Amino acid sequence: MLDLNELATCTRCQLSLTRQRVVIGSGPNTPQLMVIGEAPGRSEDEGGEPFIGRSGQLLFRLLLEELGVTRRECFVTNVVKCRPPQNRTPTFLEIKTCRPWLDEQLALVTPRAILTLGNTASRAVFGFASPMGAVHGRVVQLGGVPGVATYHPAAALRGGSSVVQVMRRDLAVLRQLLDAS
Ligand code: SF4
Numbered sequence: 001m002l003d004l005n006e007l008a009t010c011t012r013c014q015l016s017l018t019r020q021r022v023v024i025g026s027g028p029n030t031p032q033l034m035v036i037g038e039a040p041g042r043s044e045d046e047g048g049e050p051f052i053g054r055s056g057q058l059l060f061r062l063l064l065e066e067l068g069v070t071r072r073e074c075f076v077t078n079v080v081k082c083r084p085p086q087n088r089t090p091t092f093l094e095i096k097t098c099r100p101w102l103d104e105q106l107a108l109v110t111p112r113a114i115l116t117l118g119n120t121a122s123r124a125v126f127g128f129a130s131p132m133g134a135v136h137g138r139v140v141q142l143g144g145v146p147g148v149a150t151y152h153p154a155a156a157l158r159g160g161s162s163v164v165q166v167m168r169r170d171l172a173v174l175r176q177l178l179d180a181s
Helices: 004-008 042-047 054-067 092-108 118-126 153-159 161-180
Strands: 033-037 074-078 113-117 139-142 145-150
Touching: 033 054, 033 118, 054 153, 054 161, 074 092, 092 118, 113 118, 113 161, 118 139, 118 145, 145 161, 153 161
Parallel strands: 033 074, 033 113, 113 145
Antiparallel strands: 139 145
């Protein structure tokens, strides 16, 4: 059973020393989508919710335009719940140490589909060994729930319209899954 008080005060890894707060994630228990990113950034560390900065604005605009799904219809979280200093990539040990929290959320939430964002989340959740360029848009199953990986919206903010177009195509795959379920 997920103990939210314990998660909110977790000190299992070194990220507890530099974070402002644990960004647990939120959403309905039976969402259209479970959206899983890498780790909180500065805005999220300050605000306490995942994807509330520029990346989140882009992400939820694309989800609305391609899937007709709003943020309220998503359960949104990250594989690592505390912000790494300078937004560095979480270490293998940090991801492993935080994993039981994500596993408890995966056991609690029953989405129609799962969307992972970026290499770190896609490897941690779906077990991909190849880089995002080789696995995005591929349909996988996790506990009987279909899932798709795409680029992190922060990569789209850096990479421009070509990355956004790839994300739109990956979300179209997700739309087909939702339409068929
Ligand atoms: S990143 Fe995860 S394991 Fe580490 S302190 Fe935060 S909640 Fe705990």
